[in-house]
Amino acid sequence: MVHKIPAGTLLFWVSLYLMVTTLQTLVPDEQKHSTRLTVSTFPTDIQTTAYTRAAQDCYEILVHHWCKYNFVVAMDAMNNTDWCSLERVKSAYNNFTVCTETVADCLLLPWPNRFVEQTFVDIHRTYFQDCPSEALSDPPLSIILALVMTPICLIPVMVVLVVLKTKNGDMRS
Template sequence: METRERWRPRFLLPLLLQLLCGGCPRVGGCNETRMLEKLPQCGQAFADMMHTVDVWKWCHLSEFIVYYQSFTNCTEVETNVVGCYWPNPLAQGFITGIHRQFFSNCTVDKAHWEDPPDEVLIPLIVVPVLLTVAMAGLVVWRSKRAGQLL
Protein backbone atom coordinates (compact mmCIF):
# COMPACT_ATOMS: atom_id res chain seq x y z
CA MET A 1 0.00 0.00 0.00
CA GLU A 2 2.76 2.42 0.88
CA THR A 3 4.44 1.93 -2.52
CA ARG A 4 1.16 2.42 -4.38
CA GLU A 5 0.55 5.78 -2.66
CA ARG A 6 4.11 6.89 -3.40
CA TRP A 7 3.69 5.98 -7.09
CA ARG A 8 0.44 7.80 -7.89
CA PRO A 9 1.48 11.47 -7.43
CA ARG A 10 4.13 11.24 -10.16
CA PHE A 11 1.41 10.75 -12.75
CA LEU A 12 -1.11 13.30 -11.60
CA LEU A 13 0.51 16.19 -13.46
CA PRO A 14 0.55 14.44 -16.87
CA LEU A 15 -3.04 13.35 -16.27
CA LEU A 16 -4.05 16.94 -15.54
CA LEU A 17 -2.21 18.11 -18.65
CA GLN A 18 -4.06 15.54 -20.71
CA LEU A 19 -7.40 16.66 -19.31
CA LEU A 20 -6.60 20.30 -19.99
CA CYS A 21 -5.57 19.69 -23.59
CA GLY A 22 -8.51 17.36 -24.16
CA GLY A 23 -6.36 14.30 -24.71
CA CYS A 24 -5.64 15.37 -28.29
CA PRO A 25 -2.20 15.29 -29.88
CA ARG A 26 -0.57 18.67 -30.40
CA VAL A 27 -0.71 20.38 -33.76
CA GLY A 28 3.08 20.15 -34.05
CA GLY A 29 2.89 16.39 -34.39
CA CYS A 30 4.26 13.44 -32.52
CA ASN A 31 7.59 13.84 -30.76
CA GLU A 32 8.64 10.17 -30.87
CA THR A 33 12.03 10.83 -29.30
CA ARG A 34 10.44 12.49 -26.27
CA MET A 35 7.85 9.71 -26.05
CA LEU A 36 10.59 7.06 -25.98
CA GLU A 37 12.29 9.03 -23.19
CA LYS A 38 9.10 9.23 -21.11
CA LEU A 39 7.70 5.69 -21.48
CA PRO A 40 10.50 4.03 -19.46
CA GLN A 41 9.27 6.00 -16.42
CA CYS A 42 5.97 4.16 -16.74
CA GLY A 43 7.80 0.86 -17.15
CA GLN A 44 9.97 1.51 -14.09
CA ALA A 45 6.97 2.42 -11.96
CA PHE A 46 5.20 -0.75 -13.12
CA ALA A 47 8.32 -2.81 -12.39
CA ASP A 48 8.49 -1.34 -8.89
CA MET A 49 4.86 -2.30 -8.30
CA MET A 50 5.30 -5.80 -9.77
CA HIS A 51 8.21 -6.48 -7.45
CA THR A 52 5.82 -6.09 -4.52
CA VAL A 53 3.82 -9.05 -5.92
CA ASP A 54 5.12 -12.59 -5.45
CA VAL A 55 6.68 -13.83 -8.69
CA TRP A 56 4.45 -16.92 -8.75
CA LYS A 57 1.40 -14.60 -8.85
CA TRP A 58 2.57 -12.69 -11.95
CA CYS A 59 0.38 -14.85 -14.21
CA HIS A 60 -2.77 -14.11 -12.19
CA LEU A 61 -4.15 -10.82 -13.50
CA SER A 62 -6.34 -10.33 -10.44
CA GLU A 63 -3.19 -9.99 -8.32
CA PHE A 64 -1.87 -6.92 -10.16
CA ILE A 65 -4.71 -5.52 -12.27
CA VAL A 66 -4.56 -2.15 -10.48
CA TYR A 67 -0.85 -1.84 -11.27
CA TYR A 68 -1.39 -2.82 -14.90
CA GLN A 69 -4.21 -0.32 -15.28
CA SER A 70 -1.95 2.41 -13.86
CA PHE A 71 0.79 1.36 -16.28
CA THR A 72 -1.62 1.50 -19.22
CA ASN A 73 -2.92 4.91 -18.15
CA CYS A 74 0.63 6.17 -17.73
CA THR A 75 1.68 5.09 -21.22
CA GLU A 76 -1.43 6.68 -22.69
CA VAL A 77 -0.94 9.97 -20.84
CA GLU A 78 2.78 10.21 -21.60
CA THR A 79 2.16 9.40 -25.25
CA ASN A 80 -0.55 12.05 -25.55
CA VAL A 81 1.48 14.68 -23.69
CA VAL A 82 4.20 14.57 -26.36
CA GLY A 83 1.60 14.86 -29.12
CA CYS A 84 1.38 11.23 -30.20
CA TYR A 85 -1.63 9.02 -30.59
CA TRP A 86 -2.06 6.02 -28.33
CA PRO A 87 -1.62 3.24 -29.10
CA ASN A 88 1.01 3.65 -31.76
CA PRO A 89 3.63 1.20 -33.01
CA LEU A 90 6.42 2.58 -30.79
CA ALA A 91 4.26 2.54 -27.65
CA GLN A 92 3.00 -0.94 -28.50
CA GLY A 93 6.60 -2.10 -28.91
CA PHE A 94 7.43 -0.72 -25.48
CA ILE A 95 4.37 -2.38 -23.91
CA THR A 96 5.26 -5.66 -25.61
CA GLY A 97 8.73 -5.43 -24.08
CA ILE A 98 7.18 -5.04 -20.62
CA HIS A 99 4.99 -8.08 -21.33
CA ARG A 100 8.05 -10.11 -22.31
CA GLN A 101 9.81 -9.02 -19.13
CA PHE A 102 7.02 -9.97 -16.73
CA PHE A 103 4.70 -12.40 -18.48
CA SER A 104 6.87 -14.51 -20.78
CA ASN A 105 6.41 -17.56 -18.55
CA CYS A 106 2.62 -17.24 -18.51
CA THR A 107 1.25 -19.72 -20.97
CA VAL A 108 -2.32 -20.72 -21.49
CA ASP A 109 -2.63 -24.47 -21.37
CA LYS A 110 -5.13 -25.32 -24.04
CA ALA A 111 -6.85 -28.66 -23.88
CA HIS A 112 -6.02 -30.93 -26.78
CA TRP A 113 -9.31 -32.36 -27.90
CA GLU A 114 -9.46 -35.62 -29.78
CA ASP A 115 -12.19 -38.06 -30.72
CA PRO A 116 -12.79 -40.97 -28.38
CA PRO A 117 -11.93 -44.45 -29.63
CA ASP A 118 -14.40 -46.12 -32.00
CA GLU A 119 -15.48 -48.57 -29.27
CA VAL A 120 -16.89 -45.60 -27.34
CA LEU A 121 -17.92 -43.35 -30.23
CA ILE A 122 -20.08 -45.85 -32.15
CA PRO A 123 -22.39 -46.68 -29.22
CA LEU A 124 -22.70 -42.96 -28.41
CA ILE A 125 -24.03 -42.39 -31.92
CA VAL A 126 -26.02 -45.59 -32.50
CA VAL A 127 -27.92 -45.75 -29.19
CA PRO A 128 -29.62 -42.32 -29.51
CA VAL A 129 -30.49 -43.02 -33.16
CA LEU A 130 -32.06 -46.38 -32.28
CA LEU A 131 -33.94 -44.86 -29.34
CA THR A 132 -35.32 -42.12 -31.59
CA VAL A 133 -36.51 -44.66 -34.17
CA ALA A 134 -38.01 -46.87 -31.43
CA MET A 135 -39.84 -43.93 -29.81
CA ALA A 136 -41.20 -42.75 -33.16
CA GLY A 137 -42.41 -46.29 -33.89
CA LEU A 138 -44.02 -46.52 -30.45
CA VAL A 139 -45.86 -43.21 -31.00
CA VAL A 140 -47.15 -44.36 -34.41
CA TRP A 141 -48.18 -47.77 -33.07
CA ARG A 142 -49.88 -46.20 -30.04
CA SER A 143 -51.73 -43.60 -32.16
CA LYS A 144 -53.15 -46.35 -34.43
CA ARG A 145 -54.18 -48.40 -31.46
CA ALA A 146 -55.76 -45.43 -29.59
CA GLY A 147 -58.56 -45.29 -32.18
CA GLN A 148 -59.41 -48.96 -31.49
CA LEU A 149 -59.63 -48.46 -27.71
CA LEU A 150 -62.21 -45.68 -27.84
Protein backbone atom coordinates in the same frame (compact mmCIF):
# COMPACT_ATOMS: atom_id res chain seq x y z
CA MET B 1 4.68 0.45 -0.13
CA VAL B 2 4.76 4.07 -1.20
CA HIS B 3 7.70 5.13 -3.34
CA LYS B 4 8.75 8.75 -3.02
CA ILE B 5 10.02 10.57 -6.07
CA PRO B 6 12.95 12.91 -5.33
CA ALA B 7 12.08 16.62 -5.56
CA GLY B 8 14.72 17.16 -8.27
CA THR B 9 13.17 14.47 -10.45
CA LEU B 10 9.71 15.94 -10.03
CA LEU B 11 11.05 19.39 -10.90
CA PHE B 12 12.68 17.93 -14.02
CA TRP B 13 9.43 16.38 -15.25
CA VAL B 14 7.42 19.52 -14.53
CA SER B 15 10.00 21.59 -16.42
CA LEU B 16 9.90 19.12 -19.30
CA TYR B 17 6.10 19.30 -19.37
CA LEU B 18 6.16 23.10 -19.42
CA MET B 19 8.74 23.08 -22.20
CA VAL B 20 6.65 20.71 -24.32
CA THR B 21 3.46 22.71 -23.80
CA THR B 22 5.38 25.85 -24.78
CA LEU B 23 6.54 24.07 -27.93
CA GLN B 24 2.93 23.13 -28.66
CA THR B 25 1.93 26.79 -28.61
CA LEU B 26 4.71 27.62 -31.09
CA VAL B 27 3.55 25.06 -33.66
CA PRO B 28 0.88 26.50 -36.00
CA ASP B 29 -2.59 25.03 -35.47
CA GLU B 30 -2.84 23.59 -38.97
CA GLN B 31 0.42 21.69 -38.46
CA LYS B 32 -0.73 20.30 -35.11
CA HIS B 33 -3.99 19.08 -36.57
CA SER B 34 -2.42 17.68 -39.72
CA THR B 35 -0.15 15.45 -37.65
CA ARG B 36 -3.03 14.45 -35.36
CA LEU B 37 -5.58 13.58 -38.05
CA THR B 38 -3.95 10.45 -39.43
CA VAL B 39 -5.81 7.31 -40.39
CA SER B 40 -5.50 5.10 -37.34
CA THR B 41 -4.23 1.59 -37.88
CA PHE B 42 -2.59 -0.51 -35.25
CA PRO B 43 0.17 0.29 -34.60
CA THR B 44 -0.05 3.91 -35.68
CA ASP B 45 2.80 5.44 -37.64
CA ILE B 46 3.62 8.95 -36.57
CA GLN B 47 4.08 11.54 -39.29
CA THR B 48 7.52 13.00 -38.72
CA THR B 49 7.93 16.73 -38.30
CA ALA B 50 10.32 18.62 -36.03
CA TYR B 51 7.54 18.85 -33.45
CA THR B 52 6.53 15.18 -33.59
CA ARG B 53 10.16 13.99 -33.46
CA ALA B 54 10.75 16.03 -30.30
CA ALA B 55 7.40 14.91 -28.87
CA GLN B 56 8.19 11.27 -29.69
CA ASP B 57 11.58 11.53 -27.97
CA CYS B 58 9.91 13.13 -24.95
CA TYR B 59 7.20 10.43 -25.02
CA GLU B 60 9.76 7.62 -24.98
CA ILE B 61 11.59 9.21 -22.04
CA LEU B 62 8.37 9.76 -20.07
CA VAL B 63 7.05 6.26 -20.74
CA HIS B 64 10.35 4.66 -19.78
CA HIS B 65 11.16 6.75 -16.69
CA TRP B 66 7.65 7.30 -15.39
CA CYS B 67 5.09 4.77 -16.64
CA LYS B 68 7.37 1.75 -16.97
CA TYR B 69 9.25 2.64 -13.78
CA ASN B 70 5.99 2.63 -11.77
CA PHE B 71 4.99 -0.66 -13.40
CA VAL B 72 8.34 -2.27 -12.55
CA VAL B 73 8.09 -1.04 -8.94
CA ALA B 74 4.58 -2.52 -8.66
CA MET B 75 5.68 -5.83 -10.19
CA ASP B 76 8.78 -6.05 -7.99
CA ALA B 77 6.57 -5.59 -4.93
CA MET B 78 4.85 -8.89 -5.84
CA ASN B 79 6.14 -12.44 -5.66
CA ASN B 80 7.15 -13.93 -9.00
CA THR B 81 4.38 -16.49 -8.60
CA ASP B 82 1.78 -13.70 -8.48
CA TRP B 83 2.83 -12.35 -11.88
CA CYS B 84 0.63 -14.95 -13.58
CA SER B 85 -2.44 -14.04 -11.53
CA LEU B 86 -4.61 -11.59 -13.42
CA GLU B 87 -6.22 -10.39 -10.20
CA ARG B 88 -2.82 -9.39 -8.80
CA VAL B 89 -1.38 -7.86 -11.98
CA LYS B 90 -4.34 -6.10 -13.57
CA SER B 91 -4.09 -2.90 -11.49
CA ALA B 92 -0.41 -2.30 -12.32
CA TYR B 93 -1.00 -3.28 -15.95
CA ASN B 94 -4.00 -0.97 -16.27
CA ASN B 95 -2.09 1.90 -14.63
CA PHE B 96 0.73 1.40 -17.13
CA THR B 97 -1.71 1.37 -20.06
CA VAL B 98 -3.51 4.51 -18.88
CA CYS B 99 -0.18 6.24 -18.24
CA THR B 100 1.13 5.56 -21.77
CA GLU B 101 -2.15 6.73 -23.27
CA THR B 102 -2.32 9.88 -21.14
CA VAL B 103 1.26 10.89 -21.95
CA ALA B 104 0.61 10.31 -25.67
CA ASP B 105 -2.53 12.46 -25.45
CA CYS B 106 -0.66 15.22 -23.64
CA LEU B 107 2.01 15.29 -26.35
CA LEU B 108 -0.58 15.11 -29.17
CA LEU B 109 0.76 11.76 -30.35
CA PRO B 110 -1.41 8.90 -31.57
CA TRP B 111 -1.93 5.95 -29.25
CA PRO B 112 -1.26 3.06 -29.70
CA ASN B 113 1.98 3.53 -31.63
CA ARG B 114 4.98 1.38 -32.50
CA PHE B 115 6.98 2.41 -29.45
CA VAL B 116 4.25 1.57 -26.95
CA GLU B 117 3.54 -1.70 -28.77
CA GLN B 118 7.21 -2.68 -28.45
CA THR B 119 7.19 -1.63 -24.79
CA PHE B 120 4.21 -3.91 -24.11
CA VAL B 121 5.95 -6.77 -25.92
CA ASP B 122 9.05 -6.22 -23.77
CA ILE B 123 6.93 -6.22 -20.61
CA HIS B 124 5.21 -9.45 -21.62
CA ARG B 125 8.55 -11.03 -22.47
CA THR B 126 9.98 -10.00 -19.08
CA TYR B 127 7.06 -10.74 -16.75
CA PHE B 128 4.55 -13.05 -18.41
CA GLN B 129 6.57 -15.36 -20.66
CA ASP B 130 6.60 -18.23 -18.17
CA CYS B 131 2.90 -18.02 -17.33
CA PRO B 132 0.99 -21.15 -18.30
CA SER B 133 -1.62 -20.63 -20.96
CA GLU B 134 -4.71 -22.73 -21.31
CA ALA B 135 -4.74 -24.45 -24.66
CA LEU B 136 -8.01 -23.98 -26.49
CA SER B 137 -9.59 -27.15 -27.78
CA ASP B 138 -12.51 -27.89 -30.03
CA PRO B 139 -15.83 -28.53 -28.32
CA PRO B 140 -17.20 -32.08 -28.27
CA LEU B 141 -18.71 -33.39 -31.49
CA SER B 142 -22.22 -33.46 -29.99
CA ILE B 143 -22.07 -29.69 -29.31
CA ILE B 144 -20.83 -28.94 -32.83
CA LEU B 145 -23.57 -31.14 -34.32
CA ALA B 146 -26.28 -29.41 -32.26
CA LEU B 147 -25.03 -25.93 -33.22
CA VAL B 148 -24.86 -26.81 -36.92
CA MET B 149 -28.10 -28.80 -37.19
CA THR B 150 -30.34 -26.33 -35.36
CA PRO B 151 -30.29 -23.63 -38.07
CA ILE B 152 -30.33 -26.25 -40.83
CA CYS B 153 -33.56 -27.72 -39.42
CA LEU B 154 -35.12 -24.31 -38.75
CA ILE B 155 -34.69 -23.05 -42.33
CA PRO B 156 -37.18 -25.51 -43.93
CA VAL B 157 -39.67 -24.87 -41.12
CA MET B 158 -39.46 -21.11 -41.75
CA VAL B 159 -39.87 -21.62 -45.51
CA VAL B 160 -42.98 -23.76 -44.96
CA LEU B 161 -44.46 -21.11 -42.64
CA VAL B 162 -43.85 -18.35 -45.20
CA VAL B 163 -45.37 -20.42 -48.02
CA LEU B 164 -48.45 -21.34 -45.98
CA LYS B 165 -48.94 -17.76 -44.85
CA THR B 166 -48.77 -16.33 -48.40
CA LYS B 167 -50.76 -19.22 -49.96
CA ASN B 168 -53.80 -18.45 -47.80
CA GLY B 169 -53.70 -14.83 -48.93
CA ASP B 170 -53.45 -13.65 -45.37
CA MET B 171 -50.89 -10.83 -45.46
CA ARG B 172 -51.24 -9.95 -41.76
CA SER B 173 -48.37 -10.99 -39.55
